[in-house]
Amino acid sequence: MRGELHFDAVVIGGGTAGLVAGARLAEGGARVCVVVKGVGSTHLAPGTIDVAAYTPGRVDEPRRGLEQLVAARPEHPYAALGVDTVSDALQWFGERVAGGPFPGYRYVGDLERNHMLPTAVGGLRPSTVVPETMAGGDAAGLTRVCIVGARLRDFHPSLCAANLSRAGVVARGIDVDVQLQRADDNSLGLARRFDDPAWRAAFAAQLALQLRDEEQVGLPAVLGVADPHAVWSDLERRLGRRVFEIPTLPPSVPGMRLFEILRSALRGAGGRIVLGSAVVGAEREGGRITAVRAEASGREVRYVAPWFVLASGGFASGALELDSEWHTVDRVLGLPLRGVPGPDKPRFVADYFEEQPLARAGIAVDDELRAEGADNVVVAGAALPGAASWREGSGEGIALASGYHAARVVLAAAGTGAEATATA
Amino acid sequence: MSWGVGEPGMAGDGVLQELLRGSLDHCVKCTICETACPVSNATPLFPGPKYAGPQAERYRVADEPSVEWSVDYCSGCGVCSQVCPQGVKIAEINAQARNKIKRQKGVPLRDRIITRPTWLGRAGTPTAPIANFSLGFRPGRVLAEKLLGVHRDAPAPKFAGRRFSRWARGRTGPRTGRRIVYFHGCGTEYYEPWEGEKVVAVLEHNGFEVEVPKQDCCGLPLQSSGLFDDARKVVLRLAHALAEHLHDEDTIIVGNATSCTLMLKREAREILGLEDDPTLKLVSERTYDICELLLELHDRGELKTDFKPIDETVAYHAPCQQQGHYMGKPALDLFALIPGLEVKEMTARCCGIAGTYGLKAEKYDIAMEVGQPLFEQIRGSGAPTVACDSETCRWQITHGTQRPSVHPIDYLHRAYGLDGSA
Numbered sequence: 001m002r003g004e005l006h007f008d009a010v011v012i013g014g015g016t017a018g019l020v021a022g023a024r025l026a027e028g029g030a031r032v033c034v035v036v037k038g039v040g041s042t043h044l045a046p047g048t049i050d051v052a053a054y055t056p057g058r059v060d061e062p063r064r065g066l067e068q069l070v071a072a073r074p075e076h077p078y079a080a081l082g083v084d085t086v087s088d089a090l091q092w093f094g095e096r097v098a099g100g101p102f103p104g105y106r107y108v109g110d111l112e113r114n115h116m117l118p119t120a121v122g123g124l125r126p127s128t129v130v131p132e133t134m135a136g137g138d139a140a141g142l143t144r145v146c147i148v149g150a151r152l153r154d155f156h157p158s159l160c161a162a163n164l165s166r167a168g169v170v171a172r173g174i175d176v177d178v179q180l181q182r183a184d185d186n187s188l189g190l191a192r193r194f195d196d197p198a199w200r201a202a203f204a205a206q207l208a209l210q211l212r213d214e215e216q217v218g219l220p221a222v223l224g225v226a227d228p229h230a231v232w233s234d235l236e237r238r239l240g241r242r243v244f245e246i247p248t249l250p251p252s253v254p255g256m257r258l259f260e261i262l263r264s265a266l267r268g269a270g271g272r273i274v275l276g277s278a279v280v281g282a283e284r285e286g287g288r289i290t291a292v293r294a295e296a297s298g299r300e301v302r303y304v305a306p307w308f309v310l311a312s313g314g315f316a317s318g319a320l321e322l323d324s325e326w327h328t329v330d331r332v333l334g335l336p337l338r339g340v341p342g343p344d345k346p347r348f349v350a351d352y353f354e355e356q357p358l359a360r361a362g363i364a365v366d367d368e369l370r371a372e373g374a375d376n377v378v379v380a381g382a383a384l385p386g387a388a389s390w391r392e393g394s395g396e397g398i399a400l401a402s403g404y405h406a407a408r409v410v411l412a413a414a415g416t417g418a419e420a421t422a423t424a
Numbered sequence: 425m426s427w428g429v430g431e432p433g434m435a436g437d438g439v440l441q442e443l444l445r446g447s448l449d450h451c452v453k454c455t456i457c458e459t460a461c462p463v464s465n466a467t468p469l470f471p472g473p474k475y476a477g478p479q480a481e482r483y484r485v486a487d488e489p490s491v492e493w494s495v496d497y498c499s500g501c502g503v504c505s506q507v508c509p510q511g512v513k514i515a516e517i518n519a520q521a522r523n524k525i526k527r528q529k530g531v532p533l534r535d536r537i538i539t540r541p542t543w544l545g546r547a548g549t550p551t552a553p554i555a556n557f558s559l560g561f562r563p564g565r566v567l568a569e570k571l572l573g574v575h576r577d578a579p580a581p582k583f584a585g586r587r588f589s590r591w592a593r594g595r596t597g598p599r600t601g602r603r604i605v606y607f608h609g610c611g612t613e614y615y616e617p618w619e620g621e622k623v624v625a626v627l628e629h630n631g632f633e634v635e636v637p638k639q640d641c642c643g644l645p646l647q648s649s650g651l652f653d654d655a656r657k658v659v660l661r662l663a664h665a666l667a668e669h670l671h672d673e674d675t676i677i678v679g680n681a682t683s684c685t686l687m688l689k690r691e692a693r694e695i696l697g698l699e700d701d702p703t704l705k706l707v708s709e710r711t712y713d714i715c716e717l718l719l720e721l722h723d724r725g726e727l728k729t730d731f732k733p734i735d736e737t738v739a740y741h742a743p744c745q746q747q748g749h750y751m752g753k754p755a756l757d758l759f760a761l762i763p764g765l766e767v768k769e770m771t772a773r774c775c776g777i778a779g780t781y782g783l784k785a786e787k788y789d790i791a792m793e794v795g796q797p798l799f800e801q802i803r804g805s806g807a808p809t810v811a812c813d814s815e816t817c818r819w820q821i822t823h824g825t826q827r828p829s830v831h832p833i834d835y836l837h838r839a840y841g842l843d844g845s846a
Binding site: 002003004005006033036037039040043044186189190192250251256269270272273274276277278294295296297298299301317318353 | 450454455456458459460465505506509510511535566623674676686688689690708709711719720723724747749750751752753757760769
């Protein structure tokens with residue numbers, strides 16, 4: 001039929017979960033197409049892989065934190081995934097970073113201990129596997145710190161330093177008067193400057209004059225978008241001291257690196273990606289989805305496959321919607337949801353930072369994370385029910401592990417399916 | 425307003441504004457478009473799609489003067505709309521804003537000339553030796569820059585001196601009954617007729633009977649320069665010319681000029697407010713990019729795969745307008761079918777030219793700056809040749825890298841042995 005393409009598996013969504021599932025499927029030999037409405041979570045989040053940060057108390061040991069999340073809620077995605085899958089996924093990820101597009105760049109950390117990393121306002125945030133460029137900010141190793149602003153808007157070194165001081169770190173904030181392309185350049189514009197060796201050398205020389213002995217240097221996370229390892233290690237060498245990045249407001253430069261690492265893994269394994277095409281509906285036969293319809297220019301394209309990975313995100317991406325009549329729906333495939341408070345129950349509570357009842361809503365799944373009523377759809381990432389990831393600090397851990405898991409489910413079933421077809 | 429309201433098939437100014445503006449409330453200011461914009465990352469003269477689009481749009485009132493002029497520096501590449509996770513029609517809103525500026529400020533003579541490939545082609549084809557000499561003649565180019573504002577160094581294609589349509593009319597292809605309508609566009613007609621000949625050969629090799637209707641410009645250069653009234657007339661004339669050849673429900677239109685097929689598929693309807701024109705709607709649904717079509721045929725098992733090896737390395741750049749089809753990169757899937765061909769996918773975003781943008785004296789340097797990352801990636805790829813789906817991008821790439829650039833169809837044509845080499 002006209003306007004139709006066939007694949008072994010179609011992944012819906014291009015955040016961490018979708019890209020990981022797509023890359024893993026392609027590596028496993030599947031003909032895979034990742035269909036993406038727009039660039040998403042990677043460019044907005046800090047670029048760290050947080051497995052468990054609060055349960056609700058602060059988590060020092062992510063492995064234990066994960067177990068506590070599962071113990072408190074058996075419907076939590078980590079219950080289906082298990083610590084071994086999270087661990088396998090982290091190892092897979094580390095290898096893709098090492099073999100990725102940024103020479104020398106790597107992530108550090110494991111399930112035994114969370115880093116405590118400074119935020120832009122000087123709070124300390126538990127974070128599990130983090131870019132090497134941020135790891136030096138771990139509070140355990142901080143003695144005297146100079147937080148350096150580089151005229152980046154919405155990054156206030158004195159505020160950051162003052163709050164770090166309250167946490168027991170000797171800290172001060174300074175500004176380096178750098179030459180920007182424009183007065184309001186954002187983090188990406190500044191990162192491109194840092195990629196330029198001559199500009200970077202001039203910056204380091206100017207900064208060196210303002211540093212005191214023994215001071216470690218915290219900079220906003222703008223240390224290069226093309227060659228971050230070279231930028232960061234060059235600054236450490238030139239300044240002769242520890243340098244670390246602190247996450248900024250969006251756009252997130254480390255998040256853009258993360259996207260590029262995962263996209264490159266997908267493409268390197270032969271996976272397809274279609275960007276700018278929103279999936280707007282599904283066709284089904286009984287308990288299976290047979291095709292999804294995606295908007296392209298001029299017409300819709302039908303993506304036909306025996307398997308689908310739904311990694312479309314939650315409320316933030318618009319994949320889940322609460323309408324003005326209080327109906328909550330999956331706008332992508334129209335699958336049934338779980339965790340939506342009943343009609344007589346509150347969906348929200350007054351305090352913004354409190355546990356919000358609607359936050360744990362998601363696509364209803366079985367214990368293999370297959371969608372209820374659609375056997376050949378595996379759900380991954382923020383579309384899953386059961387987690388309040390922004391409170392738990394578990395979003396990237398769930399996305400990475402569930403994307404990894406979804407590919408494994410599909411590859412295992414496709415393997416047996418092929419045998420079954422051959423026998424028949 | 426001088427246009428729009430009440431004309432058949434056209435959403436009026438107010439309606440059109442509402443269609444696009446309806447999307448701007450979805451903007452959550454996430455800055456993802458800013459990370460992708462090739463222009464704002466190269467020059468401070470354009471503050472970026474978020475500022476010029478969803479933010480400035482709140483201050484634009486239909487009958488009041490434009491409040492913001494920087495949007496004239498938007499090249500209209502459309503990448504912002506492609507990457508937006510919330511579906512905001514950023515590029516389309518900005519195209520509207522450019523049109524408003526043009527209506528207010530007036531249109532320079534230059535923009536009236538370089539946006540008319542049909543006029544230029546008709547004038548340049550019979551006089552090709554002189555015209556080509558003039559385009560390469562330095563003092564003449566300096567004069568053209570001073571008088572017209574066309575940059576002296578901007579890449580100017582050479583007139584082929586013959587027209588594709590004459591070749592097409594002078595031959596009879598196989599009558600297979602499996603008809604397809606070929607929209608060749610102005611680039612093929614006046615500058616690269618051999619690309620069209622290859623498209624026809626590849627289609628006929630796959631059993632199609634190729635019809636080449638009499639056709640003119642799609643109006644994209646007019647539209648991207650903000651000349652909407654003229655663009656509407658031109659695109660509707662083309663749509664009617666093509667629609668006459670859609671004999672039955674299975675007939676489709678295929679083109680190799682990827683920006684022109686995008687104009688027919690989506691841009692004319694969205695940007696020019698022609699959503700309701702039934703002829704354009706029909707043409708929009710039936711139009712295919714050549715690589716898109718061939719990939720679909722392959723998916724159905726209908727594409728011949730008698731490809732001979734090509735032991736070469738090629739750098740492939742998917743141009744912004746090709747990306748605007750929202751169909752991935754089918755050229756790469758097709759290249760993968762050719763034995764021996766090693767393909768380097770370029771990831772740098774834009775070559776800078778954006779149709780006529782990089783020809784303009786005040787924008788040439790920006791366009792070259794935008795293209796730098798791509799030029800460097802191509803130079804570093806080790807590939808002697810570049811494949812790219814859009815003709816103006818090919819000319820810019822050759823200008824920026826000194827490497828030859830061809831449409832992806834060239835490789836399929838060769839691999840089929842249709843170039844007579846086998």
